[in-house]
Amino acid sequence: MSFDEQVVPGTSMDVLNPSLWGRFRTVISPRDDREFLSKLKLIAVDDEGAVRATVGGVLMASDDPRAFLSSAFIQAVRYRWKDRSAAHQIDALDIAGPLDIQIREACKFVERNMRVYAVKAPNRIETPQYSMNAVFEAVTNAVAHRDYSIFGAKIRLHVFSDRLELYSPGTIPNTMTVDSLSERQSSRNELTSSLLARCPMNYNAVGSRREFIMDRRGEGVPIIITESEELSGRRPEYRLLDDAELKLTIFAAPSPHPEEDG
Template sequence: MHEKSLDLLRRIALGEDSSLELKVLEFSGNRIAESHRSGVADELAAMANTVKGTMVLGVDGRTRKILGIPFEKLDIAEDWVRSLCNDAITPPLDCVIRKLFLEDDGGEEKAVLCIDVPKSLFVHKSPNGYFRRIGSSKREMPPDALARLFQQRSQARLIRFDEQTVPHTDLQDLSPVLWNRFRTVLSPKEDQEFLEKMKLIAPDEDGGIRATVSGVLMVCDSPEKFMPSAFIQAVCYRGNERTAAAQLDARDIVGPLDVQIREACNFVERNMRVYATKAPNRIEIPQFSMSAVFEAVVNAVAHRDYSIYGSRIRMHLFSDRLEIFSPGTIPNTMTIESLSERQSSRNELLSSLLARCPLNVNAAGSRREFIMDRRGEGVPIIIVESERLSGRKPEYRLIDDAELKLTLFAAKSPHGDVDGLIS
């Protein structure tokens, strides 16, 4: 049997999940009687609105048995799928439809249709509304989630969120000390003209001058006053478990983003262990590469989705790992697998401002002059530096298509759990 068919059988054996849907297909003459057209369209659109996925027609989702599709009906089934992708989903969904043979429990080969659904650039509406995939089921998207998805995928070509104005702000809420960091000899002399050119302020729909999201985050002393979720929650735990009783240190890190980056790195450096060996020469071994920690924090701050109300960056330090949770899915059409190879930014203006902020923290080993690197070197540094120190590759995981989790593994003590500890 072909390797791809074997891989699909293994997935089917585990059952449905966020990226796999199984459907029975029954016929009445040349007409498909089961599954229902609208239901299949809803499931396909939900996958496209969430993550890429696969639907297999001819498999019972409850029992996971390979029932197959009559060989002479395969073309009818393929036309049916192509029709609902074009006519029942708006905008039309571009899927790859494959005909495969899979072996049933008795070793008999049965024909099935395998529909590969890409992660779409658009938000798709199906017969019963707008859906997204959560686990093995579809859920109708509430208005706030739908609005975020439209913004993320730029279907409506909305202004970037980091350039939008923030209500109830004005020029007096921004700090001259902070904005003057971005001045050059070519900058306009008049403050308002300079701030407008930098997109740190902009007129709102009523003509009033307001700070933009980037203006609040970069040149306001207290961004959390206007954007309550714009902070980093940092917690250090004793041991490997996330329990309140095991908390050793906790802090809500606020202020302009460059300050948040500095203080988050200081939090890790202050709370992590540093081991020392004495022979033949004294060598200090930190639990984490501060260069990798710095890049991880910068990426979280620069690329998180600031439009998600109530979601902050979470940074949790354990004895064996550091976890960083960043609100929002991966920008644009990137995947977990392509993070180290491709470069993309959700917040272009914010990234450009961070690229003009001088490095203000101990990022041991970094040759960086400014906080943000525009060449896409951050993720490779995280991977190489962490793996070099701990022997384990960092792990990225997307949680419910709403939060990106990065795990950096700690270096082990050369003397056991605590021997040789110097801080």
């Protein structure tokens, strides 16, 4: 049993919002709510016979997962220059809510905090610092595959003048390595991934042809690498920190006006 299928102590079926879990219902779903939630693994019976919400249920169908999983949010920070300094912090947001909402709001945070360069050559050409399609894939992967069992470890999204850094708690699942991320596929949170694969796209990621948030064909990392490198000329870098956290660095597209860079 994966961690996101385990029950969350102290919860009940009532902590799940019907408007959130109802979106997964289809014409062939059981009509009885408890039967439906159980079949979807959003609830389960614990060892004492009590009905509890599962981790996946809390993450996808509760209004604020932090009420039960305190680290289930994204810490987003924009720094003015290239260094991580509180004195240079110009925007910050703790992004909470169901996971699909976290993904959307994290992308919006990057979009409003990145620069879009304009050059007349002879027609106006606009170049964003980042491919928002790549950013969407990166955030989705972080949210879907992070280790929610690590207490006190949140996803960190830090935007600098020359790069974006995304930290995802947990080591790489199974026998995958940093070098094989673009070639292999593995999921730590099967329930969460399957639910995200049923959530319609809720963000206009330019260049994406997705109908649903999660694509389970393993195309995310290749998109991150290819589209980011096309913009910046530098390949994104994955690093595993202390076998406990996966760090992704996406480099910003260089400015056509170097004197503006910090």
